[in-house]
Amino acid sequence: MSLTDINFEAIQKETSVSWPGIEHLRAACLGLVIFDLETLSPEEEGLFTTRELEKFLRMGRQRRKSFKAARVALKILSRRLGLIKKEVPDYAIETLGPDNLKPCLAESGLYCSVSHSSRFVVAVAHRHPVGVDIEGVSDRIQRIQHIFLSPGESQMISQSGLDFQVAATLVWSIKEAAAKALGLHLFQAVREVRVVKMGKEESSIRVQEKTYPARHIQGHGQVIALVTIDDL
Ligand SMILES: CC(C)(COP(=O)(O)OP(=O)(O)OC[C@H]1O[C@@H](n2cnc3c(N)ncnc32)[C@H](O)[C@@H]1OP(=O)(O)O)[C@@H](O)C(=O)NCCC(=O)NCCS
Structure with missing residues (x-):
């Protein structure tokens, strides 16, 4: 074995x-x-x-x-x-x-x-x-939200009914997963990837004039985001 x-x-x-x-x-x-x-x-x-x-x-x-x-x-x-x-x-x-x-x-x-x-x-x-990313939910992400959350994303989080810390961690995690899937530098992903729809287990991102799905789950104080660039 x-x-x-x-x-x-x-x-x-x-x-x-x-x-x-x-x-x-x-x-x-x-x-x-x-x-x-x-x-x-x-x-x-x-x-x-x-x-x-x-x-x-x-x-x-x-x-x-x-x-x-x-x-x-x-x-x-x-x-x-x-x-x-x-x-x-x-x-x-x-x-x-x-x-x-x-x-x-x-x-x-x-x-x-x-x-x-x-x-x-x-x-x-x-x-x-x-691209996949796992992040522990903590106030660390909340503290740097001004760096990676666009005004539109902040507003979407506020209206989502989700806990702010969880939702902000989710957006960060989705952007990291998107960076890996699309071969973008993380800073570029933070700037260019926009979470345009946020659901409980599925969201949508918009980047370089294309829309892709981002799936995610939560548990154990963590979030996991998965971004696939399928032939859409
Ligand atoms: C790549 C990066 C985003 C990973 O984020 P992280 O939160 O530190 O770590 P994670 O646990 O989520 O991911 C680490 C894994 O990503 C993978 N990885 C590293 N560079 C990668 C890249 N350019 N593209 C895709 N995957 C990459 C590695 O397999 C690594 O694990 P390992 O070294 O144990 O094999 C981070 O290292 C970073 O910010 N690098 C700066 C350079 C950059 O942005 N590169 C391109 C974006 S992916």
Whole structure:
């Protein structure tokens, strides 16, 4: 049994029990893996490719945890999607893109995205460009709202009936997910992506004269946003 198989069992339980609404996100993409960072085994041996290990060894303790969680999530996703033969070991599944920044799912050519908060990691795969973001709901986002909320978005939040802190975190998270899906710099996304409709689980964004859906859920004091750039 490989390291990811062990984590896989814990994750199966975790996702089905603790995240009502996750099926809504799962249905909008090709695959999704989410788990609590605490369910990770402390072992690293046999997990990383050479490039992943080089990057990991240059990181501090906290960052190592999230980087490793992202690798485990992406390797599980690659296996779950049948991209990897069973006999291929975890250390042969590449999850670090050629730029050493963006994630990948082995050599599959599928799109993917990953995000971590202090508690969870979430990874998604899709046939079209995709971005995911998970954020803890806190007053940190509320404090910087003037940087990323347009007047229109502030007004929409006030009229949405949603808790302001949750809704503002949601807008931030949607913009981060959109940045990843569209390959925009985060600052550019903050400026150019506009949340034009806000629903309980589905919103719409407008960017570069196009409209895309943004799906989202809340739970455990977190929000998760998923942006897909499907052929609309
Ligand atoms: C990319 C960025 C938005 C991620 O935000 P974050 O809140 O720090 O972290 P998240 O947990 O949500 O996401 C981190 C993951 O995003 C992925 N990522 C990094 N750069 C990325 C990029 N340019 N495009 C898509 N995904 C990227 C990585 O897989 C990373 O996890 P890992 O390093 O453990 O593999 C952030 O690093 C940032 O602001 N960078 C500035 C440069 C920038 O804006 N780049 C392009 C926008 S995506």
